[in-house]
Amino acid sequence: MRNAPGTTSRKRVGIRDIAASAGVSTATVSMVLNDNPKISDATRDRVRAEIDRSGYQPNRIAQSLSGKYTRVIGILLPELRHTLADPYFGEVISGVCDRAAQLGHKVTLESARPDFIRERKHLELFERRFVDGVLCIGFDDRHNFLGDFSAAGHPMLVVNNRFDGLGEATGVVLCDYAAGAERALAYLDQLGHRRVGMVYGSRDVHTSRLLVDAFEKRHHAFDPSLLEEGRFAEDPGQAAAAALLDRHPDLTALFCGNDKMALGAVRELTDRGLRVPEDVSVIGFDDLPYARFMNPALSTVHLPFYEVGDLACERLVERIRGRKKPVDETLPTRLVIRESTGRATPRRR
CATH class of the missing domain: 3.40.50.2300 (Response regulator)
Incomplete structure (x- = not known):
């Protein structure tokens, strides 16, 4: 088929092209894409540089089926009205998404509706290889299902909250x-x-x-x-x-x-x-x-909600890649003085 006037054709870059340009095998490129620890830093950097230069887009579906990782992070949210319009959730999720993109990951959002939990679809996210790990944002003590992740050994971090009884395997990143x-x-x-x-x-x-x-x-x-x-x-x-x-x-x-x-x-x-x-x-x-x-x-x-989301994403990816050290980090807060506070008046004391 001929190109439309004013347009140019561009050959789609494949994994063989990346391998040839980087001077490695296609198997090596595949291992780099899947973060295989057997690859040296020098080789990984060379292949990554070639991928960035060429604009190569890997087939993530095929990669998730054949590789160890899906490179997808799940964000689990409570069933609330207008959750994504809420500035709190917006700030945290923005931090997660920006960091995920920098780390080469996609993000998927799921609402923890009663039927979703009852049918154990929160665990299917892992069992059916939809995600590598989940970040849980906005839940409270009544959401007992959070313990299912740690009990099954799935990578999970709690964002800006803390829960008792989930075990050391559950990471926490929150504000002070x-x-x-x-x-x-x-x-x-x-x-x-x-x-x-x-x-x-x-x-x-x-x-x-x-x-x-x-x-x-x-x-x-x-x-x-x-x-x-x-x-x-x-x-x-x-x-x-x-x-x-x-x-x-x-x-x-x-x-x-x-x-x-x-x-x-x-x-x-x-x-x-x-x-x-x-x-x-x-x-x-x-x-x-x-x-x-x-x-x-x-x-x-x-x-620092944005920074909490950013750090939580980074720590979750580290855990997915095998980090064993417990994650329990608290980010500092600061007082912002504006016009709504003043000295107590003698009349009202």
Whole structure:
């Protein structure tokens, strides 16, 4: 068939072309593509350079059937509405995808629906060689199926959370929630806030419990009525702030376990005619992209979600390739001071 006018034909590069250009056998090229440890670094670099130069695209389906690895990473997500539109998941998944591409891997997303787990399709991902490993993002203590991966010996990492009873074979990469909470609460204390309420996410999530623990330690004469669950979202966050203010109209600050709940809290304060931060200060936790565009701009704790996804992907690939060392890494957080926090006023103390 003739080429359309203005176009040129380009011969498809095959594995034999790569072998000839690199001065190696086709078997050697295949072993490089499958990360065979028997290949020397010099040979691997030479073949990889030729692959990059030529734009060669291997047949991943055939490769997965004949080789040791599929070079596909699975991301397992909970069944939530608008998961991929959520800035939290977006940041983490972006980090995973960018690192996976750099490492020559594809990414596939799966939703852990009840039927998906009931029919054990999460294990079929490995049994049918769809993936080499999985990253689990956004789950809580109720998701007992996570133990199935470690029990079967499948490579799995938990991203930005921690679960008891999964064994050392399960890797963890997360943000330093405890240190971030201590910093935020110490800052409110420095501003003179002695009556602080907390809107937390859920007792079923380890990282949320870390924030509650920090809050309880900071307030020595702890009153449980200063806590209210906000379920990580704006509307429940607003309802939680309303409940706290109804019980304690003398509160001078609200500490919120994520930025979405803080957004709901600011809305509740505004609806009540209270000024932020002149009447009540609000501090969040996440530093999502929209936090600095809020009115007032939100003081918060920056969590490196993108970097967590990036590192988790890298560590999972290392585990897939045989890394035995346990993965348990915590990335630092930092306090970001903006306009939603100020000194406690004498009138409200």
